[in-house]
Amino acid sequence: MFEPDKSTYQLNDGNQMPILGFGTYKIAKPDLMNQTIQSAYENGYRMFDTAQYYRNEKMLGDAIRNLSVPRQDVFIIDKVTEMNQGHDLTINSTDFSLQQLGTDYVDLLLVHWPIADKFFETWEAFEELKKQGKARSIGVSNFTRSQLELLKTQADEMPVVNQIETHPYLNQAPLIKFDKKQSIVTQAWSPLGRGAVLDNPMIGKMAVHHGKTPAQIILRWDIQRGISVIPKSQNPERIAQNADLNFELSDDEMSMLDVMNRNQRTGNEPELVYEWGKQYKQFKK
Numbered sequence: 001m002f003e004p005d006k007s008t009y010q011l012n013d014g015n016q017m018p019i020l021g022f023g024t025y026k027i028a029k030p031d032l033m034n035q036t037i038q039s040a041y042e043n044g045y046r047m048f049d050t051a052q053y054y055r056n057e058k059m060l061g062d063a064i065r066n067l068s069v070p071r072q073d074v075f076i077i078d079k080v081t082e083m084n085q086g087h088d089l090t091i092n093s094t095d096f097s098l099q100q101l102g103t104d105y106v107d108l109l110l111v112h113w114p115i116a117d118k119f120f121e122t123w124e125a126f127e128e129l130k131k132q133g134k135a136r137s138i139g140v141s142n143f144t145r146s147q148l149e150l151l152k153t154q155a156d157e158m159p160v161v162n163q164i165e166t167h168p169y170l171n172q173a174p175l176i177k178f179d180k181k182q183s184i185v186t187q188a189w190s191p192l193g194r195g196a197v198l199d200n201p202m203i204g205k206m207a208v209h210h211g212k213t214p215a216q217i218i219l220r221w222d223i224q225r226g227i228s229v230i231p232k233s234q235n236p237e238r239i240a241q242n243a244d245l246n247f248e249l250s251d252d253e254m255s256m257l258d259v260m261n262r263n264q265r266t267g268n269e270p271e272l273v274y275e276w277g278k279q280y281k282q283f284k285k
């Protein structure tokens with residue numbers, strides 16, 4: 001039984017994280033933020049995903065306060081952007097993010113993208129922020145298996161979440177399997193492939209069969225393969241739809257979705273971002 005406001009995953013640090021969250025990328029106007037967060041909360045979403053890069057932390061913080069619910073009723077995810085990585089910048093930029101959000105802590109703080117020359121010092125700062133209680137849980141985003149293995153050589157504690165791009169055209173099966181072995185919960189960003197997978201005819205047929213929409217089929221597939229999802233919508237009907245996932249896909253349907261992979265990304269290739277500031281300069285020569 002999936003209940004958006006109650007169903008959680010157990011994280012390896014002892015905390016619980018909602019399975020379903022709400023993405024806020026490109027929601028950049030206060031009115032729209034208020035409407036979408038209100039609508040999401042009413043439909044059972046309790047987790048809200050922002051990032052320093054989105055420049056909407058203050059709007060999200062205000063919208064959450066406008067809900068007039070206790071702070072512990074919501075789970076806030078924030079991410080430290082590439083520009084703010086390194087030890088001191090990570091600490092200082094997180095303090096600024098907390099100010100913007102109007103809260104003493106985030107529930108989950110993520111390294112937005114791995115950066116080669118700031119790799120270990122950024123994580124050291126994350127471990128300090130956790131000890132100080134400014135981040136209840138710490139995790140990463142867009143980390144590959146090799147980057148997680150590298151992190152393990154120096155980390156005192158490992159990330160509890162890896163937020164990565166995954167949808168039927170980029171199923172990331174090996175990385176999700178690896179995350180699971182390491183007790184890391186995988187969270188899907190762009191779970192709907194920013195719309196690119198919604199007109200797949202096979203997914204369309206499954207949707208008709210279940211009396212659901214293609215988006216619901218995809219999000220249900222994610223939940224059944226044991227990962228967390230943070231779909232974004234600014235449309236009240238679709239916000240409601242994306243939280244209404246209490247149905248079951250058969251093993252055959254799960255297998256059909258598993259084999260749609262095309263290694264097709266909508267976002268950046270993590271290995272290129274990792275060399276940020278190095279590789280790009282070489283390209284310019």
Ligand SMILES: NC(=O)c1ccc[n+]([C@@H]2O[C@H](COP(=O)([O-])OP(=O)(O)OC[C@H]3O[C@@H](n4cnc5c(N)ncnc54)[C@H](OP(=O)(O)O)[C@@H]3O)[C@@H](O)[C@H]2O)c1
Pocket residue numbers: 022023024025026049050112141142163164188189190191192193194195198213215216230231232233234235238239241242267
């Ligand atoms: N860690 C990272 O590097 C990273 C990168 C990208 C994104 N993210 C996070 O992940 C969140 C989700 O990813 P995303 O926003 O890129 O893409 P997404 O959630 O895969 O797709 C959003 C798009 O799909 C449409 N949509 C949503 N629900 C729908 C439905 N039921 N039926 C039809 N269309 C639907 C939305 O349009 P409407 O709004 O008009 O409904 C929007 O155009 C972001 O908002 C952000 O919080 C993280």
